[in-house]
Amino acid sequence: MEKEQHTHIVKYKTYVFVLIALLFMTFTSVAITSLNLGPYTVSAALLLAGCKSLLVLLIFMHLKFDKKFYAIMAASVFLLLGCVIFITFLDYLYR
Amino acid sequence: MSNHAHIDEHRDDEGAKTGMWIFIFTELILFGGLFIVYSVYRYLNPAAFHLAAEELDTFIGTANTVILLISSMTIAMSISAIQYQNKKLTLILMGVTILLAVAFMVNKYFEWSGKISHGIYPGSPTLMEASQGEILFFGLYYAMTGLHALHIIIGVAFIAYVMRLVVKDEVQHDNFTILENSGLYWHLVDLIWIFLFPLFYLIT
Numbered sequence: 175m176e177k178e179q180h181t182h183i184v185k186y187k188t189y190v191f192v193l194i195a196l197l198f199m200t201f202t203s204v205a206i207t208s209l210n211l212g213p214y215t216v217s218a219a220l221l222l223a224g225c226k227s228l229l230v231l232l233i234f235m236h237l238k239f240d241k242k243f244y245a246i247m248a249a250s251v252f253l254l255l256g257c258v259i260f261i262t263f264l265d266y267l268y269r
Numbered sequence: 270m271s272n273h274a275h276i277d278e279h280r281d282d283e284g285a286k287t288g289m290w291i292f293i294f295t296e297l298i299l300f301g302g303l304f305i306v307y308s309v310y311r312y313l314n315p316a317a318f319h320l321a322a323e324e325l326d327t328f329i330g331t332a333n334t335v336i337l338l339i340s341s342m343t344i345a346m347s348i349s350a351i352q353y354q355n356k357k358l359t360l361i362l363m364g365v366t367i368l369l370a371v372a373f374m375v376n377k378y379f380e381w382s383g384k385i386s387h388g389i390y391p392g393s394p395t396l397m398e399a400s401q402g403e404i405l406f407f408g409l410y411y412a413m414t415g416l417h418a419l420h421i422i423i424g425v426a427f428i429a430y431v432m433r434l435v436v437k438d439e440v441q442h443d444n445f446t447i448l449e450n451s452g453l454y455w456h457l458v459d460l461i462w463i464f465l466f467p468l469f470y471l472i473t
Contacts, residue, residue, distance in 0.1 A: 186349060222467070234452075235456045244286075244290055247290060255298065
């Protein structure tokens with residue numbers, strides 16, 4: 175059983191594709207922020223950062239291939255952080 | 270002890286990995302807290318943060334992002350390499366990861382020393398004359414990139430230690446959880462940088 179878990183080998187090619195996608199998103203975010211789109215700059219940069227971190231978590235950190243348990247735990251931590259950020263800004267925006 | 274000690278070797282791969290993940294969660298919350306501090310101060314001092322962020326060199330930031338992303342790929346590949354029982358390639362990929370980490374730190378050194386030579390460092394006379402918002406920006410810049418750099422150094426030490434285990438054949442195709450864990454730690458460092466980069470260098 176335990177052995178079964180470990181026999182999944184991610185192909186080198188998969189990692190290369192992920193890296194290309196990550197680099198593409200990096201250069202896109204540099205280009206977008208240099209355009210000066212006002213308030214959209216921040217959201218665009220953070221959205222791209224979010225996509226990049228999702229790729230790193232799923233492929234590089236194997237969350238996609240490991241037991242679902244790890245992915246659920248990781249998602250809960252990000253949800254917790256999201257809630258804390260939301261509540262903090264509720265306070266600062268409406269005090 | 271005796272020869273059969275190897276057969277019933279006590280090992281809990283799942284447990285070791287779960288432990289690493291829980292540690293990573295504490296790190297995420299640590300940096301998450303700092304990100305909240307940053308965003309609240311940015312919200313309170315938008316003009317000063319805009320002015321201060323212009324000082325940072327986007328080129329160095331982008332170069333360091335590329336370096337970290339590539340190093341994340343090489344350490345991820347080293348796990349596939351050990352599973353394919355290719356010890357040499359595993360060691361090469363881990364070595365490349367460490368070299369890239371060193372390149373990151375060299376860049377960081379030039380970046381920081383450039384700032385310091387311009388008189389921008391916590392408590393410097395130049396900065397004390399600046400606005401409160403600029404003092405906050407550079408304080409957070411040094412604290413957050415500094416804490417991140419500390420993680421790079423720890424990651425390099427961790428990967429170097431696992432490299433030694435690979436050399437001694439103590440990490441092999443059927444026993445590589447510690448390599449996976451060092452990889453997870455390295456990806457965490459990458460993950461944090463993915464957010465540090467736009468917040469400090471891109472958004473002005």
